[in-house]
Amino acid sequence: MTDAAEPRPLRILHVFRAPLGGLFRHVLDVARGQCERGHAVGIFCDANTGGQRATDVFRELSGQLTLGVTRVPMSRYPSLADAKAQLSAISLQRRLAPDVVHCHGSKGGVYGRLPALLSPRRRYITAYTPHGGSFNYKPGSTEHKVYMSVERLLERATDLFLFESRFIAGRFEAYIGHPPRTDHRIVLNGVSDAEFEPIDHGESRFDLLYLGELRSAKGVDTLIDALALLRRRDGLTPRILIVGSGPDEAELRQMTLERGIADQCVFEPPGPIRKALARAHVMVLPSRAESLPYVILEAAAAAQPLISTDVGGIGEIYGSRHSSRLIKANDPAILAEAIRSMLATPEAERLAQAVDLAAHVRENFRLDSMVDGVIHAYRDAMAARCTI
Template identity: 75%
Template structure:
């Protein structure tokens, strides 16, 4: 039976990083399947890259792209942004409001808390967000209180990794009492084309945000430790963030500045082609796209065992992961990887790529999300509970 197209509004804060990549993939895929799709997000972040992407997408997102100023942390701007989000929902009359991240979760779900008879459904994908704050901290207690409150306004939880579903259960005290399922992030068939390293000028690559949670300081300390042994790999550091100046100064203080080249954010495959091994030394992650993309492209990888990265590596490769904040372990992993024959590390990378191909598929993700929407809508219209799956 042909089901009618849906009107879908995606609500999130910053057009940056893996969350943005996820929303773009889902929104584009939904529009290509005939659904009417719109986006509501921040106007002050994302820069030229976000402007270019939105310019391209504007032709296929029939519900438009609305951007207003939003702050990362709670502030007075939240009232204006929440008012704008509510007004937009009233004008568009969506069937689904899909909230992403903690701030998007507030903007999209708070009005629903006071509208139990609403015709639309709310879906929520945390993407780490509130669940990455240190347990016991004042911020963590505040955000978990908000999550408990807004659980009642959520028709469908869509966890992008089993790790975040587990975090919800651990920190809230139970799995969602409303419908929930895990729909893993997915990537496209084109991203499984292996990269060509024949012109690589760097031994190592870090690609991601330059902030404390990503552990780049640990990587710089590992480079300094290797330098004392006479091992001096060159590294390309691609990204931006609040700690950029501090990290650049740290490379000078640790005596490794001449080995490090910092570059602004750009296409990942261009960075992979310039480098032989990717290193992700994160302290916290959800299910990072940067690992998925690199693994799919058969890039040799060194990564910490945090968040959902173990789900990407799978049982065949999980033993290769290292603990976070462990400078000797990271230095040892880099030393061992660079000492291996090129063909050995490429064979290992190709095997990991096949693991990712079997589990993290773009079409499966898009179809799974839409199926969850339809179950939630049917449940709201009939008054029964939507089906929950692992």
């Protein structure tokens, strides 16, 4: 029986679009932690993305998510299909009567917060975690300006902003302004204790690993150009495992053929990150844009030697003692030199650097701290709404 002094369990609905990548990992971690703490949790997301992995994950969680998993078709970009998904979101919110609607990413931010615009005296709170989304999409373009106008409109329907990195908090303030009335907090992404177990590279067969989406923002084309430069200029042919999927996969495969490095590259679909890390000595993240990427957090926690560009919140993960190792984005020559230098570094020295970074991550990016920070922020926002 629950003690009367204990806060009552919450009914929490997480709203987002694609069950893919770091955003999905974040939602799953937060949702699992909330379930473990006795809250009733549900998920509303797209039915067309995520593939078998998403299906398997939701099946595994079915016994924990007492508010269920609701999936409806959603589009990545604005379209007429949004109206149907929006009506489904409104219907679900009415049926579940949540205490908290936690929106993730730009599309989730619309689906979860638009109904709140019409309900200024609502009993539930809306929380919003932007992740990156429209804030990183072609800054300065007409599309970006439109997206930011929508964000400014929906700020009025938001009780709580939860930024997972200082970088995105800064982006929000630069494009939208400081939320004048709304609670806003930085609650950093975190990783579990099990993820700090070092990776065994005894069976590694690849020199390099790329793990992530195959799209322009991730800079895989820069990595391919860097490998071509190393081969042409230095006669170096490191083998690379490219793990991921995305809209540019066919184009990137063709690029490896055109650059004459296809024999060095193996493409594989997404899978468990630790298995992939164990297959290569060094991971490379050549991104042009990021928020606070889980792939870096997970690899750093596991003491995987890393090469990464200095974009988004990656510098926050590295901290002041390690950030000098980050490199400029979108420059094949700089990336080629970083790869050449890393592969020439004795393995013991590479691993010592990686272990030092893992210690920094352990101190600053903990899963329990993230989950508890989110729930504490909900409670404060709920208390503030009760005074309206």
